[in-house]
Amino acid sequence: MNNYEISLIIPVHNSSNFVDTIYNNISSQIFKNFEVIIVDDHSQDNTREVLKEKFKDKNFEYKILSSNGTGVSAARNTGIEESRGKYIAFIDDDDGISDDYLQILYTTAKEKRAEVVLGSYVEIFDHKKVSKIFKESVIYNNLDIRRKIIPQAVFPINNEEEVWLPVWRSLILKSIINDYNIRFDEKISQAEDFMFMLEILFKVRRLVLVSKKPIYFYNRRNNSAMNRYITNDLSKQVYFHTVFIQLLKENKLFGVVKYRYLSNRLRMYSTVLSNAVRAIKRTQGLDEMRQTQKTLENDVYLKQVSFKKLYNPLAIKFLMILLKHNHIKILYNIYSYKEQKRLRKFC
Known part of the structure; x- marks a missing residue:
């Protein structure tokens, strides 16, 4: 050998x-x-x-x-x-x-x-x-x-x-x-x-x-995972965060980085919304956003904290408040615009 x-x-x-x-x-x-x-x-x-x-x-x-x-x-x-x-x-x-x-x-x-x-x-x-x-x-x-x-x-x-x-x-x-x-x-x-x-x-x-x-x-190619539509993105992201939390807790660091982690978790929902507007059909994207709203509404970790205490930019906090209050069509239009603007830098 x-x-x-x-x-x-x-x-x-x-x-x-x-x-x-x-x-x-x-x-x-x-x-x-x-x-x-x-x-x-x-x-x-x-x-x-x-x-x-x-x-x-x-x-x-x-x-x-x-x-x-x-x-x-x-x-x-x-x-x-x-x-x-x-x-x-x-x-x-x-x-x-x-x-x-x-x-x-x-x-x-x-x-x-x-x-x-x-x-x-x-x-x-x-x-x-x-x-x-x-x-x-x-x-x-x-x-x-x-x-x-x-x-x-x-x-x-x-x-x-x-x-x-x-x-x-x-x-x-x-x-x-x-x-x-x-x-x-x-x-x-x-x-x-x-x-x-x-x-x-x-x-x-x-x-x-x-x-x-x-x-x-x-x-960073145009067809990379960050630029294409991902099926079942919400469930994949939720699983990722389940493993994430477990790893932090097993190593006794969750309490130390709690608000950092919750800020990361809140950002997850914004990422899922960005993916939803990449769906070919608008109706599919809207349905995924509605499911994302229900998941955020029932998120036991984010229920325990005010978004004001998190480190996310104000724009993300505002958008996630809109999501909590079920303003789906408004969010679809906002994230469609954001996605078009983001993709321009790849052209």
Whole structure:
């Protein structure tokens, strides 16, 4: 058995158009002691054939596996289970990475004795780019993580630096994943990596944020989950928050971040309304909004608090008050306008 320092896991699904991107990302890496695990999530096109043809003269170790389940979470779990590296890293099929992506993450982990390293990145909207660079390189112990990183990830307040938790741009010591049996929840189809990384952070003794140049280039495509209509979005979001609360309570942090969490929970309803107006038929969108109103009305967590005490922008609080009072048609028009305005930046 070969001993690799890093296992680089790449889930693919109908990704034949991105094979060149995948290959170029891998072959350009300065760091060499790594294996590539490509996990095919039941592609219906010729992704596997194109990959094999492109990689026939490769100069790196790789394997193409079939996912043990369905969805990106199952694909990543399959990659974890088959990995042989000391550290785990992830990239997505259509994103870009710098040629020193693995080198920077690995060198930082070794020099700082870190179990998890998070790098800076660039978010790309078509031809528009927004840099997400940490203000400074910082080392956090577990107490610091619980006091600062996790609360800010739950909901940032007072102009705090938002800590987004995508699994890409991260390097994770594999023993952390295995010792605590941490896996992606395959029932979560949106922000599944947030929950995975949050669980990781609760267990980490040493985390490093790297403020150097961006090393990951995240392509936010027009057909990404944030831009397309999602079926059963409300039930999926409710399940996500059920897991979210349980994780916070199990780690005895819910009381500390209660109002941050409730602010996140209130934002969930606004997100569901945004999705509802993406439905093809107006009647379907209105029906989903009515169901969302009933769910908010019966939400035992948000019933206990005045929206005034939450950290959401005033506009969101106002819209959620309209939802509580069942002003569905007004909200449909408002969210349709908001959605059209938001999508313009992708054009």
